[in-house]
Amino acid sequence: MRDTLHITSGDIAGGSLVQSGIPGEVFVWHDILYDGPRNPGWPEEETLEARANFIEEATAGGLGREQVLKVLQGQYEKLAHANEYGHIVLWFDACLFDQTMLAHILACLALRDIREAELLCVDAFPGIDPFNGLGQLSPPQMASVYGQRRPATEAQFRFAEEVDRAFALQDLELLAALSLGDDAPLPWVPAAAARWLQELPDPATGLGRLERLALEAVRSGCEKPWQIFNAVSAEETPPQFWGDITLWAKVNALADRDPPLVRIEGPRPRLPQWEGVADLNSFRVTSLANR
Numbered sequence: 443m444r445d446t447l448h449i450t451s452g453d454i455a456g457g458s459l460v461q462s463g464i465p466g467e468v469f470v471w472h473d474i475l476y477d478g479p480r481n482p483g484w485p486e487e488e489t490l491e492a493r494a495n496f497i498e499e500a501t502a503g504g505l506g507r508e509q510v511l512k513v514l515q516g517q518y519e520k521l522a523h524a525n526e527y528g529h530i531v532l533w534f535d536a537c538l539f540d541q542t543m544l545a546h547i548l549a550c551l552a553l554r555d556i557r558e559a560e561l562l563c564v565d566a567f568p569g570i571d572p573f574n575g576l577g578q579l580s581p582p583q584m585a586s587v588y589g590q591r592r593p594a595t596e597a598q599f600r601f602a603e604e605v606d607r608a609f610a611l612q613d614l615e616l617l618a619a620l621s622l623g624d625d626a627p628l629p630w631v632p633a634a635a636a637r638w639l640q641e642l643p644d645p646a647t648g649l650g651r652l653e654r655l656a657l658e659a660v661r662s663g664c665e666k667p668w669q670i671f672n673a674v675s676a677e678e679t680p681p682q683f684w685g686d687i688t689l690w691a692k693v694n695a696l697a698d699r700d701p702p703l704v705r706i707e708g709p710r711p712r713l714p715q716w717e718g719v720a721d722l723n724s725f726r727v728t729s730l731a732n733r
Contacts, residue, residue, distance in 0.1 A: 478493055557599055674689060
């Protein structure tokens with residue numbers, strides 16, 4: 443039996459964990475589990491294929507379907523053999539992205555009758571404000587919080603299945619109930635559910651919160667992508683669940699509306715959502731008539 447399997451979210455956090463000196467194998471989970479087609483619990487192959495198509499579209503081709511499908515298949519293969527490790531440690535933070543991932547992994551472990559895991563959820567760190575996630579921690583800082591891990595409880599496993607079902611099915615009634623929950627077994631889930639509900643299209647404008655913040659930034663005079671990013675970040679409530687790939691998708695969606703709300707000028711018709719496609723500094727985003 444191998445010693446310890448550390449599962450976390452994000453390549454930066456995973457890299458810091460590798461360099462932290464904590465013994466064990468580090469495995470980084472990749473997926474956008476608060477959005478897109480999927481079923482609760484362990485996915486079928488058809489579901490993985492649908493998610494690969496979704497992620498390819500969500501990243502504007504930055505991540506190709508075949509590449510994504512291979513990663514997704516490898517992740518569940520790793521999880522299927524997690525009982526070969528003496529210890530499983532789940533490293534996540536309080537944001538929407540991480541909490542949906544944590545709930546899904548716990549639900550999948552339970553389906554494989556693996557109910558011995560340790561949780562390490564970090565929602566703050568001294569001297570880092572705002573704190574958005576584990577990716578902000580250096581390797582020594584990662585090592586310093588390792589002692590905070592606690593065994594996952596049966597109540598947490600059961601609750602994770604409910605959370606995973608709510609997000610997989612986009613059950614708005616259940617998500618609303620989760621957002622109002624007190625003393626949740628996974629205490630950061632209510633805030634995560636509440637934040638996702640804010641992404642639902644507003645009945646009057648058709649915009650979710652992130653789209654609205656992006657549009658407000660452009661209308662305030664932010665034209666460069668980095669200016670838009672900084673303005674939206676300043677208005678967002680930590681922990682921030684999105685990154686530049688997600689934000690550029692929202693800006694592109696504003697340009698694709700009928701009628702469009704912004705104009706994108708640059709070497710490509712839309713902001714690139716992956717490094718190396720085009721220089722972001724060569725793009726300019728301007729507001730069209732207020733609508």
